Amino acid sequence: MEFLSHLFSSGTLSQFLVGLSRTTILFIVSSGLSLILGILRIPNVAHGSLYMVGAFLAYSVIHLFGGGVAAFVAALVIAPLGVAALGFVLERGFFSHLYEREHLMLLLLTFSFALIIGDLVKIVWGTEYRSVTLPVVLQGSAEILGLPLPYYNLVLLLVGPVIAVFLWLVINRTKMGKIARAAAVDREMVSAVGINVGWVFAFTFVLGCFLAGLGGALIAPMTNISLGMDHSLIIEAFLIVIMGGLGNVWGALLGSLVFGLTQSLGILVWPKFGIVFPYLAVVAVLVFRPRGLLSSTW
Amino acid sequence: MLEVRGIHTYYGQSHILFDVSLALRKGEIVGLLGRNGAGKTTTMKSVCGMLRPMEGTVVFEGEDVTGRKPFELVRRGICYVPDDRRIFSDLTVDDNLGIVHRRTREWDRERVYDLFPALREIAGRRAGVLSGGEKAMLAVGRALMSSPKLLLLDEPTEGLAPLIVLSLERQILRLKEAGISILLSEQNLKSSLRLIDRAYIIDNGRIRYQGTAKELENNEEIQRMHLMI
Numbered sequence A: 001m002e003f004l005s006h007l008f009s010s011g012t013l014s015q016f017l018v019g020l021s022r023t024t025i026l027f028i029v030s031s032g033l034s035l036i037l038g039i040l041r042i043p044n045v046a047h048g049s050l051y052m053v054g055a056f057l058a059y060s061v062i063h064l065f066g067g068g069v070a071a072f073v074a075a076l077v078i079a080p081l082g083v084a085a086l087g088f089v090l091e092r093g094f095f096s097h098l099y100e101r102e103h104l105m106l107l108l109l110t111f112s113f114a115l116i117i118g119d120l121v122k123i124v125w126g127t128e129y130r131s132v133t134l135p136v137v138l139q140g141s142a143e144i145l146g147l148p149l150p151y152y153n154l155v156l157l158l159v160g161p162v163i164a165v166f167l168w169l170v171i172n173r174t175k176m177g178k179i180a181r182a183a184a185v186d187r188e189m190v191s192a193v194g195i196n197v198g199w200v201f202a203f204t205f206v207l208g209c210f211l212a213g214l215g216g217a218l219i220a221p222m223t224n225i226s227l228g229m230d231h232s233l234i235i236e237a238f239l240i241v242i243m244g245g246l247g248n249v250w251g252a253l254l255g256s257l258v259f260g261l262t263q264s265l266g267i268l269v270w271p272k273f274g275i276v277f278p279y280l281a282v283v284a285v286l287v288f289r290p291r292g293l294l295s296s297t298w
Numbered sequence B: 001m002l003e004v005r006g007i008h009t010y011y012g013q014s015h016i017l018f019d020v021s022l023a024l025r026k027g028e029i030v031g032l033l034g035r036n037g038a039g040k041t042t043t044m045k046s047v048c049g050m051l052r053p054m055e056g057t058v059v060f061e062g063e064d065v066t067g068r069k070p071f072e073l074v075r076r077g078i079c080y081v082p083d084d085r086r087i088f089s090d091l092t093v094d095d096n097l098g099i100v101h102r103r104t105r106e107w108d109r110e111r112v113y114d115l116f117p118a119l120r121e122i123a124g125r126r127a128g129v130l131s132g133g134e135k136a137m138l139a140v141g142r143a144l145m146s147s148p149k150l151l152l153l154d155e156p157t158e159g160l161a162p163l164i165v166l167s168l169e170r171q172i173l174r175l176k177e178a179g180i181s182i183l184l185s186e187q188n189l190k191s192s193l194r195l196i197d198r199a200y201i202i203d204n205g206r207i208r209y210q211g212t213a214k215e216l217e218n219n220e221e222i223q224r225m226h227l228m229i
């Protein structure tokens, strides 16, 4: 009884909502990874590094503009765009020449980029922790069903579905998205109907990197921005993408929900070891559905 | 219009095409006939840029286009329709047509649907679930969207029911009337004779014979040696 009342106490429930809002960030980052993996077939280990760059860029932009709401909004726009620009350089400069190579080669290349980007971040921002304080208007809490929920988490809970709808529209309703879906399955035939696949791949890679940068910018006020923040995230993102179905953006959404919910529920039920539940969920999913929850493009 | 001069094509180490030459004039339907495994698909892929010949040249409208990428050749007016169709099965019929690069405004979805009214009925359907005949029509329709000057049709009627074969053949003749030149590969002499003006016979990666449809029809020895009759 005591256990149940603990479970449904308002404090733990709002903690659960906070956990759910964090899955927004997992979803944004892993959907970008999934796009790149599904359409370009690049297992991009450097995706986490791009997320880290997004967080550091957000930090710099916010400080440059002196805090406040305007600075914060500017960071949410400029940081992802900066990361997207970096992605554009990587794609045009390196990956675009290597699509015909085997996956191992691409994997090694992305791994070396992860190391290089890590070092560049160290050179530019140093090794100390950085942190971002929320603008004053975002500092309070809202009441949701009588539960206190920090405004920023509420914002995240709203941003998640917006990004999901945006991605759905891009993938299903734009010509570029349709071409990308066709190229995921048969890139040679896409070229054989007159489309320069190279630009489609550049677009997809840049969009994926934008999402990594956006995830980094969104996490900035909630965490210590530091070297190494890419490591745990890239593992989680790959697990989510594998669990959801390689290359399937809805799989990334579902995988993020499973991952985030088992984590926050796990912490409620068993605070000390809550962190293992998402990994158990991944194992359970892969035992019963080795190819992931939703159909994979691989 | 198209001239293939002495091409040699390999898959990795294996040498598949040996000194293949052929030519096609504007407005013609030329057959590329041969048994399964003779090298018809390899020849067509060497022309459309999916494979790069190690030796020899492909000349289109006076320009050497050897080794160009498929999308560059589509933009010059050459479009390949594969024997296994390779329609984009995750997209709808309409989107299969819609994503094609349009070289000119000559062809659009309406005109394709007018040519293949059956496709209009299923425009919103996912292409992966189409029947063999519908896939064959969609593959041709998709190529037409690029307003090609030269179509490479690789066994367009293979595996289709006789009635559907006849109707597809009628559409192919309409394309000829519309001024599109066609290189048509076939294993079957009889059905191709209804369409072609001239033909090349390929066997084991080498051109063995060339002649007009009439000459070929009367040359039973050549037919026995290189074709399925």
Ligand SMILES: Nc1ncnc2c1ncn2[C@@H]1O[C@H](COP(=O)(O)OP(=O)(O)O)[C@@H](O)[C@H]1O
Binding pocket: B011, B014, B016, B034, B035, B036, B037, B038, B039, B040, B041, B042, B043
């Ligand atoms: N991807 C490939 N790798 C190696 N050999 C191939 C490949 N595709 C076809 N071949 C070989 O090339 C030869 C010609 O094949 P193909 O051009 O497809 O013949 P056709 O279209 O006339 O049936 C065959 O012997 C076939 O086994």
Ligand SMILES: [Mg+2]
Binding pocket: B040, B041, B042, B083, B154, B155
């Ligand atoms: Mg063939």
